[in-house]
Amino acid sequence: MSTTTLPIAKAITAGLRDAMHADEHVMLMGEDIGRLGGVFRVTDGLHAEFGSQRVVDTPLAEAGIVGTAVGLAMRGYRPVVEIQFDGFVFPAYNQITTQVAKMHYRTGGRVTLPMVIRIPHGGGIGAVEHHSESPEALFAHTAGLRIIAPATSQDAYWMTRQAIESEDPVIVLEPKRRYWVKGDVDPDHRPELGPWQAQVRRPGTDATLLAWGPSVPLALESAEAAAEDGIELEVIDARSLAPLDMETVTASVRRTGRLVIVHEAPVLGGLGGEIAARVSEQCFYHLEAPVLRIGGYATPYPPARMEHAYLPDLERVLDGVDRVLSH
Amino acid sequence: MTVFATTIPDDAHQEPMIQLLGPDGTRTPHAELDAVLTGGGGAEDLQSPDALRGYYRDMVMIRAADLEATSLQRQGQLGLWASALGQEAAQIGAGHAARVQDYLVPTYREHGVAWARGIEPWRLLELFRGISHGGWDPAELRTHPYMIVLGSQAPHAVGYAMGLQRDGAVGTGDRAHDTAVLALFGDGASSEGEVSESFTFAKSFDAPVVFYTQNNQWAISVPTSVQSSVPLAQRSRGWGIPSVRVDGNDVLAVMAAVRSALDAARAGEGPRFIEAVTYRMAAHTTSDDAGRYRPAAEEEEWAERDPILRLRRHLEQLGAIDEDFVRRCDDEAHELAMQLHHHIHGMEDPDPVHIFEHVYTEHHPVVEAEKQAYREYAAQFEDEADQDGARA
Ligand SMILES: Cc1ncc(C[n+]2csc(CCOP(=O)(O)OP(=O)(O)O)c2C)c(N)n1
Numbered sequence: 001m002s003t004t005t006l007p008i009a010k011a012i013t014a015g016l017r018d019a020m021h022a023d024e025h026v027m028l029m030g031e032d033i034g035r036l037g038g039v040f041r042v043t044d045g046l047h048a049e050f051g052s053q054r055v056v057d058t059p060l061a062e063a064g065i066v067g068t069a070v071g072l073a074m075r076g077y078r079p080v081v082e083i084q085f086d087g088f089v090f091p092a093y094n095q096i097t098t099q100v101a102k103m104h105y106r107t108g109g110r111v112t113l114p115m116v117i118r119i120p121h122g123g124g125i126g127a128v129e130h131h132s133e134s135p136e137a138l139f140a141h142t143a144g145l146r147i148i149a150p151a152t153s154q155d156a157y158w159m160t161r162q163a164i165e166s167e168d169p170v171i172v173l174e175p176k177r178r179y180w181v182k183g184d185v186d187p188d189h190r191p192e193l194g195p196w197q198a199q200v201r202r203p204g205t206d207a208t209l210l211a212w213g214p215s216v217p218l219a220l221e222s223a224e225a226a227a228e229d230g231i232e233l234e235v236i237d238a239r240s241l242a243p244l245d246m247e248t249v250t251a252s253v254r255r256t257g258r259l260v261i262v263h264e265a266p267v268l269g270g271l272g273g274e275i276a277a278r279v280s281e282q283c284f285y286h287l288e289a290p291v292l293r294i295g296g297y298a299t300p301y302p303p304a305r306m307e308h309a310y311l312p313d314l315e316r317v318l319d320g321v322d323r324v325l326s327h
Numbered sequence: 328m329t330v331f332a333t334t335i336p337d338d339a340h341q342e343p344m345i346q347l348l349g350p351d352g353t354r355t356p357h358a359e360l361d362a363v364l365t366g367g368g369g370a371e372d373l374q375s376p377d378a379l380r381g382y383y384r385d386m387v388m389i390r391a392a393d394l395e396a397t398s399l400q401r402q403g404q405l406g407l408w409a410s411a412l413g414q415e416a417a418q419i420g421a422g423h424a425a426r427v428q429d430y431l432v433p434t435y436r437e438h439g440v441a442w443a444r445g446i447e448p449w450r451l452l453e454l455f456r457g458i459s460h461g462g463w464d465p466a467e468l469r470t471h472p473y474m475i476v477l478g479s480q481a482p483h484a485v486g487y488a489m490g491l492q493r494d495g496a497v498g499t500g501d502r503a504h505d506t507a508v509l510a511l512f513g514d515g516a517s518s519e520g521e522v523s524e525s526f527t528f529a530k531s532f533d534a535p536v537v538f539y540t541q542n543n544q545w546a547i548s549v550p551t552s553v554q555s556s557v558p559l560a561q562r563s564r565g566w567g568i569p570s571v572r573v574d575g576n577d578v579l580a581v582m583a584a585v586r587s588a589l590d591a592a593r594a595g596e597g598p599r600f601i602e603a604v605t606y607r608m609a610a611h612t613t614s615d616d617a618g619r620y621r622p623a624a625e626e627e628e629w630a631e632r633d634p635i636l637r638l639r640r641h642l643e644q645l646g647a648i649d650e651d652f653v654r655r656c657d658d659e660a661h662e663l664a665m666q667l668h669h670h671i672h673g674m675e676d677p678d679p680v681h682i683f684e685h686v687y688t689e690h691h692p693v694v695e696a697e698k699q700a701y702r703e704y705a706a707q708f709e710d711e712a713d714q715d716g717a718r719a
Binding site for chain 1: 407435454456457458459460475476477478499515516518519520521546547548549553554614615619620676677678679681682683688691693694697701704705708
């Protein structure tokens with residue numbers, strides 16, 4: 001098998017399957033991931049293929065799911081945990097921040113926790129409350145966790161595999177509203193780019209657009225629209241949120257002199273703020289305009305019929321681009 | 328003697344299940360619970376022919392509203408609908424067992440309970456349509472907002488009950504004044520840590536709270552056996568909380584157990600736990616495909632135990648129902664469905680500026696600045712639209 005075309009959800013399925021074949025200690029845990037194949041069908045077929053010892057429909061308790069995964073990891077397994085929706089990771093927040101993130105540190109490096117926490121994240125699916133959250137900053141603020149956010153099928157496949165191979169715990173934020181967007185996957189050739197690196201998705205000269213996960217296609221679409229007006233935007237897919245690959249970002253900003261960061265999470269206290277601070281520290285003399293953030297508001301995620309106004313969209317991104325270019 | 332047990336049988340699976348109405352409508356007498364149902368007589372009588380006809384009508388109404396909501400979702404009018412089909416007795420019974428002053432704490436599938444509380448069905452639909460996160464004033468209706476995050480409401484119920492204790496609203500002997508809390512959650516949610524912590528608090532403080540789980544056999548695709556290999560009713564006994572398992576498709580058993588438990592709680596006897604055994608007749612929600620994980624035969628088997636049919640048979644045996652009444656209920660139910668349909672089709676989307684409302688009680692500079700910026704930004708498009716309009 002070489003390159004195939006898969007939706008992002010199926011690329012993750014393939015990544016999980018291949019990881020399970022490659023290492024018998026890889027096991028999956030979560031709510032409804034067995035016979036149902038997960039509410040997004042990401043684990044579809046894996047229960048039938050690997051059985052209930054390796055694909056575990058757990059009781060309905062997120063703290064229990066993540067907490068028992070810690071124990072399994074300490075016993076030599078590589079648990080891959082599915083949290084059903086972003087808003088339901090919080091019962092497990094204690095386990096993730098006080099235990100998962102710190103076990104390696106507090107045991108003086110004696111214990112590793114090679115576990116993965118998969119979270120479908122972000123809005124735009126017309127859902128009821130607590131199904132559209134973007135909690136990346138909460139986790140990125142917690143030392144000891146790695147966080148990645150694949151945006152394409154190829155990344156979905158490979159970053160899933162790389163997350164499982166990592167000796168550190170990794171949170172994978174999956175772009176739920178793009179699960180069924182198709183793209184090429186080459187499962188036979190390991191990409192040169194590591195999972196903790198950003199990637200320039202479109203070269204440009206006038207300003208840099210930085211996005212991740214579900215916002216990457218939006219950034220690309222914005223760049224295309226801007227190009228019609230003769231504006232060349234460089235689009236960077238951050239891919240890794242902890243650690244952040246600042247080298248790729250600052251190299252781009254030094255060329256373009258302008259940066260617009262797009263994310264769905266609230267701008268207030270969001271990761272964009274951390275990136276903006278670092279860019280101003282590292283690229284101060286190259287900046288032609290203040291770094292701008294386009295994202296969610298300092299409010300809870302709104303009811304579905306208003307989410308279009310909350311989420312960054314083409315107009316808001318282009319408005320931001322206009323503003324940085326007006327300097 | 329009480330049906331509320333504090334011990335577990337040697338063989339845990341020998342846990343009894345209280346049933347007052349058999350699937351064929353036959354009434355089994357039960358000294359303790361019959362006394363609860365009859366109460367002080369008059370308006371207190373929960374099983375007078377009038378009362379029974381009332382439950383029948385309620386169940387028919389709520390089922391019609393439920394089916395209409397499903398079709399509204401199919402028409403794109405709702406983002407999602409979580410049907411309570413099959414759980415009508417478990418909900419109407421529990422809802423009416425509560426006294427007016429009691430505080431009810433629901434999940435997201437409590438449409439029958441809401442109906443019994445006088446909450447109009449269209450208010451529930453606001454949440455499922457996506458125009459609000461919840462449509463009512465909890466204090467006014469003595470009903471907590473619907474809860475999506477499983478189990479999170481359970482400690483709220485206990486805390487509210489602890490407040491009642493401090494207010495002297497428990498154990499005065501005045502049943503019209505003494506108050507209790509009914510905390511509802513599903514079989515799946517019962518596994519959440521917050522539910523266990525709620526048991527702990529409730530018993531430690533002997534708070535006037537009744538925990539009520541509708542074991543509808545499924546948590547999405549996961550059967551109750553994954554949550555517990557023994558009957559759920561036994562869960563609370565390790566905490567010293569007396570509990571009982573009842574047939575949740577039997578409106579009288581539900582009502583008697585819940586009324587009895589709430590009255591004990593309001594009298595200051597501490598918490599109780601009830602497992603109502605029922606069945607989620609529809610898929611988990613309109614997004615779910617139950618065919619992937621459960622056999623149709625199981626659904627058919629449960630259809631035999633339908634709660635509405637059961638009460639109707641009972642009423643027939645009593646000679647307390649006639650064709651005319653049945654037809655009137657059906658007509659009213661149809662009318663309700665039509666109203667719901669028109670109401671939803673007429674619902675306007677909120678102005679997105681509402682995103683910024685009620686984040687805080689007082690002025691907040693960041694929210695205010697973002698709201699202002701949003702207004703100015705949105706106004707550009709209105710101007711453009713006006714200009715387009717003028718040109719056309
Ligand atoms: C904390 C949390 N985890 C996961 C979910 C997703 N979810 C919604 S309903 C559901 C199953 C609930 O089952 P149960 O408690 O038995 O209630 P039922 O839906 O059967 O009424 C799940 C897993 C959630 N809403 N909240």
